[in-house]
Amino acid sequence: MFADRTEAGERLADELERQGVEADVVLGIPRGALPVARPVADALDATLDVVVARKLGAPMNPELALGAVGSDGTVWLNDRLVSQLNVSEEYLEDVRQEEAENAAKKADRYRDGDAVSLEDARVVVVDDGVATGATATACLRQVREAGASMVILAVPVSSPDSFDKLEGEADEVIALETPPDFRAVGQYYRNFGQVSDEEAMAYLDQSSS
Structure with a gap:
């Protein structure tokens, strides 16, 4: 503790x-x-x-992490969960781009x-x-x-x-x-x-x- x-x-x-x-x-x-x-x-x-990295939330359940993406676009996916939920490539690419941009903005905000x-x-x-x-x-x-x-x-x-x-x-x-x-x-x-x-x-x- x-x-x-x-x-x-x-x-x-x-x-x-x-x-x-x-x-x-x-x-x-x-x-x-x-x-x-x-x-x-x-x-x-x-x-x-x-x-900085951002979680990639699942469709209809953004708190459930399908993976995460870094501010440089580096991505990690939980392939088992992506397959289990039948998540489309289009959804993954959209959320990856959005969260990579959010991560980059956050990194910039922290740095002088x-x-x-x-x-x-x-x-x-x-x-x-x-x-x-x-x-x-x-x-x-x-x-x-x-x-x-x-x-x-x-x-x-x-x-x-x-x-x-x-x-x-x-x-x-x-x-x-x-x-x-x-x-x-x-x-x-x-x-x-x-x-x-x-x-x-x-x-x-x-x-x-």
């Missing part, structure tokens, strides 16, 4: 330091990951930036200038937790496409199934907790309130210590 996202980030930073992880860039997935990613970036003396170059960089991607893994998968693929030399996913808590699947998307996946009775990320935080855009962007403005 974590007190809040900042405390989770401090504990995650301690674990990464204990494991000897070195990074050039730490990327938080807005909005909830920024309070977690800030202590990690500070501990690793790394630049903090964002990596260009994105940090990931070419040949050692990158740690941070989220406040992993449930389905759809967004994390799209983000990891986006980082790979950008030319990172090493990609690590670091989270305070993850569902065991998603942890196993994400190991195929990153050089390493680090989670402080992978509880077998996982139901939702929020159940492992005493304070799991919404993070506003303004609050999240404030973490990006803080200089590394």
Whole structure:
């Protein structure tokens, strides 16, 4: 159980330091990951930036994720679910384009200038937790496409199934907790309130210590 996202980030930073992880860039997935990613970036003396992906909602049920798409258009699909729901290629392409544009706009809104170059960089991607893994998968693929030399996913808590699947998307996946009775990320935080855009962007403005 974590007190809040900042405390989770401090504990995650301690674990990464204990494991000897070195990074050039730490990327938080807005909005909830920024309070977690800030202590990690500070501990690793790394630049903090964002990596953005958007969920691809199912027809008639937008909360059900068919997959996710990154701000660069990189996409991950849950092929089993797409087939099960008989989702058309036309629908997938329409929602992919729309959500890729939304992700790009969100990334631009968070940054004051260009994105940090990931070419040949050692990158740690941070989220406040992993449930389905759809967004994390799209983000990891986006980082790979950008030319990172090493990609690590670091989270305070993850569902065991998603942890196993994400190991195929990153050089390493680090989670402080992978509880077998996982139901939702929020159940492992005493304070799991919404993070506003303004609050999240404030973490990006803080200089590394």
